[in-house]
Amino acid sequence: MNTRAWIVFLDESGVSLLPQVRRTYAPRGRTPLLRHRLNRKRASMAGALGFHSTDPERGPRLCFHLTPGSYDTAGLIEVLEQMKTFYRGERVVLVRDGPSTHWSRTMRAWAAEQDWLTLERSPAYAPEPNPVELLWSSLKKRELANLAGDHLAAVADATEQGIRRINDNPRPPWSFLAHTGLTIHPLTPLN
Secondary structure, X not given: OOOOOEEEEEEEEEEEOOOEOOOOOOOOOOOOOXXXXXXXXXXXXEEEEEEEOOOHHHOOEEEEEXXXXXXXXXXXXXXXXXXXXXXXXXXXXXXXXXXXXXXXXXXXXXXXXXXXXXXXXXXXXXXXXXXXXXXXXXXXXXXXXXXXXXXXXXXXXXXXXXXHHHXXXXXXXXXXXXXXXXXXXXXXXXX
């Protein structure tokens, strides 16, 4: 197996027009109110956070996709097609969890035709070793916290601002990886 590859963690999450209620500060005696329309429209996000297995100097790479509704197998294949372009044909070992859309017959047939992609399954019911879970947490605690948007476009804009914040600084993705307890060590040259 070629060890010069990107180790990429993939995960999906959802957002809606219902605000993510978080603690906040306000002047004494003036409790903040969140006014929203109780609209349950949802969007789904897919995030892929990659680290090069042998060259940490290449830095982490974050690939993000947002779609109204939820992902099905065809939608996830579209995400992976974009990832193929994003990684420009380099080898990718994709670590993902176990929803049926990830392991459907159609998905397995598509993945078998991809020479750039190796699929690995993360342990069941174990979000802790996935650094993308910490990405979602960061977004929902900052950009999406107490956001009462009228349209999914407002939620999408806030989400994209958060992705730019994380993408502009390589420290958060590395800290997400460190928080999982996982490490990616470059190979030491043989003398």
